[in-house]
Amino acid sequence: MARLNDNYLKLAAGYLFPEISRRMNVFTAANPDADIIKLGIGDVVLPLSSSVRQAMHDAIDEMATPDGFRGYGPSEGYDFLREAIAENDFGSRGVRIDPSEIYASDGSKCDSANIQEIFADDSTLAVSDPVYPVYVDTNVMAGRTGAPDENGRYAGIEYLPCSEETNFMPALPDKPVDFVYLCSPNNPTGTVATKEELTKWVDWARANESIILFDAAYERFITEDHLPHSIYEIEGARECAIEFRSFSKTAGFTGIRCAYIVIPEELNGRDSGGDLVPVSKLWARRTNTKFNGISYPVQRGAEAIYSASGAKEVQANIDYYMANASLIKDGLSAAGFTTYGGVNAPYVWLKTPDGKDSWQFFDELLTKTNVVGTPGSGFGAYGEGYFRLSAFGVREKVEEAITRITKNFG
Ligand code: MLT
Numbered sequence: 001m002a003r004l005n006d007n008y009l010k011l012a013a014g015y016l017f018p019e020i021s022r023r024m025n026v027f028t029a030a031n032p033d034a035d036i037i038k039l040g041i042g043d044v045v046l047p048l049s050s051s052v053r054q055a056m057h058d059a060i061d062e063m064a065t066p067d068g069f070r071g072y073g074p075s076e077g078y079d080f081l082r083e084a085i086a087e088n089d090f091g092s093r094g095v096r097i098d099p100s101e102i103y104a105s106d107g108s109k110c111d112s113a114n115i116q117e118i119f120a121d122d123s124t125l126a127v128s129d130p131v132y133p134v135y136v137d138t139n140v141m142a143g144r145t146g147a148p149d150e151n152g153r154y155a156g157i158e159y160l161p162c163s164e165e166t167n168f169m170p171a172l173p174d175k176p177v178d179f180v181y182l183c184s185p186n187n188p189t190g191t192v193a194t195k196e197e198l199t200k201w202v203d204w205a206r207a208n209e210s211i212i213l214f215d216a217a218y219e220r221f222i223t224e225d226h227l228p229h230s231i232y233e234i235e236g237a238r239e240c241a242i243e244f245r246s247f248s249k250t251a252g253f254t255g256i257r258c259a260y261i262v263i264p265e266e267l268n269g270r271d272s273g274g275d276l277v278p279v280s281k282l283w284a285r286r287t288n289t290k291f292n293g294i295s296y297p298v299q300r301g302a303e304a305i306y307s308a309s310g311a312k313e314v315q316a317n318i319d320y321y322m323a324n325a326s327l328i329k330d331g332l333s334a335a336g337f338t339t340y341g342g343v344n345a346p347y348v349w350l351k352t353p354d355g356k357d358s359w360q361f362f363d364e365l366l367t368k369t370n371v372v373g374t375p376g377s378g379f380g381a382y383g384e385g386y387f388r389l390s391a392f393g394v395r396e397k398v399e400e401a402i403t404r405i406t407k408n409f410g
Helices: 016-030 050-063 079-093 108-118 134-141 195-208 279-290 296-306 308-334 358-369 395-409
Strands: 102-105 125-129 157-161 179-183 211-215 241-246 259-262 268-270 276-278 339-341 347-351 386-390
Touching: 016 358, 050 296, 050 308, 079 102, 079 259, 079 296, 102 108, 102 279, 108 134, 108 211, 108 241, 108 259, 108 279, 125 134, 179 195, 195 211, 268 279, 276 279, 296 308, 308 339, 308 347, 308 395, 358 386, 358 395
Parallel strands: 125 157, 125 179, 179 211, 211 241
Antiparallel strands: 102 259, 241 259, 268 276, 339 347, 347 386
């Protein structure tokens, strides 16, 4: 009989969001008339903007002609998209990124899951806690950890607690690690690292030859001007950081799929002989072997968010979601909840009432209000006692959810 990868068997529980859906489905089966409001997984609800739609239609029409037809594209993405990203996402903020340092992909989930493959099997790593569960799970699958303890923490990972005491920002690791995941704006807490905080991290990474894996999938939701959108706004970051960006929440592409990763040419790791090797060399090799790129119409759709009309439409969608975030935050605060986030991120992080554990509160909220959220413990042991509500909802539903929560818990 074929032997399987035992590392998968170490995974403490099912992946967070399917588990939420499973519990919700059990509840709906027993309560078929319940009017469920989903503020759990951060999935967009607004339709594609007209500029994106038009660009995708045009691309399909182009491909319906003998001259415009395209087969396999470049695995790293078409130049037109990489150039638009370099200019609009970085150049406009005074950050130098060459289009050749950008690798388009089918999602930040996949990128942040796959990146660990290019590091040595026995690499050491750190993650903030709570954080997006993909970072931990994929390193468990790759065999870089031992078994989980009773809190679901895996031996071999350095967890960096993020609590009220730390303003939900991780402290630097006690000892050097090969790579560390940072997420800003943070999923789930909504916290954003300041320039000073990121400078501390960049200095530390350079001094310790560590690589920062910087997940900036939610950077478009930053509303306060002084906050950095990219780690490359910090001097020296090109030598120590990889950045992840996504069109999912920005352009409404959770179903369409498009994201990208930036690997600057100065970023090196070491081979087993101690020699310096450009990280991009390994990522490009991996991409060419395992990926045939995202489709041409999708890349044209992504490019369209940088046109004058596309940029306006995208901003209107972001404003809509951030207005939801304010409604959730203000409504819950008025009802007596302690809330965080929701100002520079589409997630509101709240303390569960009366010290309830996160899953207990999930069940109670579902039963009493038919509102689905995400238990904080699903993001790590330090998320216990917290809960996340997503601002990616239809306005009327968000308002209704807050009314119900206030009535039952206020
Ligand atoms: C979330 O709800 O945390 C995100 O939607 C998950 C994801 O982007 O994969």
